[in-house]
Amino acid sequence: MLNDELLKEELQEIELLLHYGVPETEQEAAMDLLHSFAADLFALRVIHDFYRTLPEAREEALRKISVLERKEQVYLLLLSTERHHYLYLTNTEEGTFAGELGKGKLDPQVLSFFNYPDMETFAARHRAEEDRQEYTVLANAREEVCPSCGVQAGSLHILGCPVEVCPWCEGQLNHCNCRFEQLGVDELSDEQMFTELEEKLSRKGRIAYDKEQRPSFLSE
Ligand SMILES: [Zn+2]
Ligand SMILES: [Zn+2]
Structure with a gap:
């Protein structure tokens, strides 16, 4: 089936990136997360982008994807490694890094799209890790x-x-x-x-x- 092939292809490409981009000690965790999304093209594309565009100095495994906001087909995701939390804005066609959580500011247009009056309100809302909703296959599948x-x-x-x-x-x-x-x-x-x-x-x-x-x- 066409879609199966698409998923497999995507998965293989990410595995390759992982193999070269993530230190050996973190590879197992990275693979586990990757394979938990093996049937979820949306998640795979996000992960692919993460490993393709992650700053080179930081070779880290992606550990968790959280959904900070969702409106219509636009998601504001949080891509977390052991030590960093990256904001990632995406629709079904493309995604862009939007900075690191707790560092710098989000684009005002993004804030107002998700109905935040300002960066302080946003930061306060998403400070506590336990309040973040984990992106799961179930949620999207x-x-x-x-x-x-x-x-x-x-x-x-x-x-x-x-x-x-x-x-x-x-x-x-x-x-x-x-x-x-x-x-x-x-x-x-x-x-x-x-x-x-x-x-x-x-x-x-x-x-x-x-x-x-x-x-x-x-x-x-
Ligand atoms: Zn055709
Ligand atoms: Zn569709």
């Missing part, structure tokens, strides 16, 4: 929710979600070539193309999320 973009079964994926099935070839919409063929271009380079693609997709009829599309290799 309920059958009725797309494991990657988080929409309910029966709803359209957020465009760009890797789980979305292509209505033209029934492959993976963000991997097959249909989007280029439909637009007659080699790459999607501007907003106008995306709009055009969206229109073509709607006319063809996009395929809503269905739990049958869920990755399955872990439940075997």
